[in-house]
Amino acid sequence: MPISFTVNGEERSVDVNPGTPLLWVLRDELRLTGTKFGCGIAQCGACTIHLDGMTRRSCVTPISMAEGSDITTIEGLEGPEADAVQAAWRAIDVPQCGYCQSGQIMTATSLLQQIASPSDEDIDNAMAGNICRCATYVRIRQAIHDAAKTLEG
Amino acid sequence: MTRFSLSVAMTLALAAPLAAQDLRMPADFENIENETERSAALFEEMGKVLTHPRCLNCHPKDSPTQGDDMHPHEPPVIRGDADFGAAGMNCTTCHGPENFETTGVGGIESIPGHEPWSLAPVEMAWVDLSLGEICAQLKDPERNGGRSLEELHEHMAEDGLVGWGWEPGAGRTPAPGSQDLFGELTRAWIDTGAACPS
Numbered sequence: 001m002p003i004s005f006t007v008n009g010e011e012r013s014v015d016v017n018p019g020t021p022l023l024w025v026l027r028d029e030l031r032l033t034g035t036k037f038g039c040g041i042a043q044c045g046a047c048t049i050h051l052d053g054m055t056r057r058s059c060v061t062p063i064s065m066a067e068g069s070d071i072t073t074i075e076g077l078e079g080p081e082a083d084a085v086q087a088a089w090r091a092i093d094v095p096q097c098g099y100c101q102s103g104q105i106m107t108a109t110s111l112l113q114q115i116a117s118p119s120d121e122d123i124d125n126a127m128a129g130n131i132c133r134c135a136t137y138v139r140i141r142q143a144i145h146d147a148a149k150t151l152e153g
Numbered sequence: 154m155t156r157f158s159l160s161v162a163m164t165l166a167l168a169a170p171l172a173a174q175d176l177r178m179p180a181d182f183e184n185i186e187n188e189t190e191r192s193a194a195l196f197e198e199m200g201k202v203l204t205h206p207r208c209l210n211c212h213p214k215d216s217p218t219q220g221d222d223m224h225p226h227e228p229p230v231i232r233g234d235a236d237f238g239a240a241g242m243n244c245t246t247c248h249g250p251e252n253f254e255t256t257g258v259g260g261i262e263s264i265p266g267h268e269p270w271s272l273a274p275v276e277m278a279w280v281d282l283s284l285g286e287i288c289a290q291l292k293d294p295e296r297n298g299g300r301s302l303e304e305l306h307e308h309m310a311e312d313g314l315v316g317w318g319w320e321p322g323a324g325r326t327p328a329p330g331s332q333d334l335f336g337e338l339t340r341a342w343i344d345t346g347a348a349c350p351s
Contacts, residue, residue, distance in 0.1 A: 126241030
């Protein structure tokens with residue numbers, strides 16, 4: 001039975017096993033490959049998307065849970081916080097290898113949507129589940145602060 | 154005992170739900186004549202559930218723990234203002250409305266889930282408390298979510314998140330017994346005066 005949801009503003013419908021992880025639907029069925037596979041057990045954050053406005057690890061999300069939901073992936077991320085985060089990321093060259101960065105940006109954007117001027121502690125708490133194998137954590141934190149300042153105007 | 158009867162007994166023991174054998178029934182306490190002593194003994198039996206890692210892991214003072222060894226939650230998480238994690242990394246960032254079976258990579262067989270999923274409020278923290286202290290806390294509306302004893306029974310016997318403790322998903326030991334039996338013990342404890350162990 002088809003499962004229907006919205007991805008980046010477009011109505012989508014897939015007919016797959018309801019237990020299929022959302023990550024595989026995004027990547028293999030919908031060809032949205034910006035969302036990455038890292039661990040498959042919600043330990044690394046590379047697969048982070050927004051589900052109904054909240055961060056969600058797509059590798060542990062059965063597609064059945066997505067029925068009727070509104071999904072945003074890195075390809076469709078937009079809005080003032082997303083723009084500020086991506087600009088800050090580019091300004092100080094946050095990524096090294098870049099593999100984890102879509103997940104990092106999804107979480108950072110969600111954080112700024114909820115806390116306009118996050119402290120170091122707010123940032124660390126939000127980003128604790130997004131692992132970077134290149135250890136770009138210092139630049140990630142700086143870029144989030146920079147993005148917050150941009151949003152202050 | 155013959156080899157045959159021993160093997161039948163072992164087969165039956167293995168076939169029966171192991172967890173169901175771990176919690177005694179209220180009738181098992183009827184031989185305690187003093188009602189207050191019986192009530193306290195019933196609570197001690199309830200304590201097998203209350204102090205089980207399936208319950209304690211989400212009744213912490215600070216951050217939740219994981220596993221039967223109650224190790225720190227990985228990835229690191231905080232309680233948060235709403236007992237629901239940090240902004241940008243809420244409980245539901247990883248925990249869905251149902252347990253999710255993984256491929257077993259890294260020895261993690263499933264991600265636990267239930268709707269709702271959150272920590273117990275800090276005033277209901279049980280970690281490091283004695284059973285008597287947990288008992289006193291459970292009876293105190295200031296520290297039990299404003300519940301009467303009857304509402305406490307309903308919570309123990311019927312709440313879905315409490316019930317998750319007996320259906321925790323692959324890779325986790327269920328709480329002893331069953332929620333029905335836990336509810337019966339709670340009922341018997343209340344009916345005998347809700348006494349606390351010393």
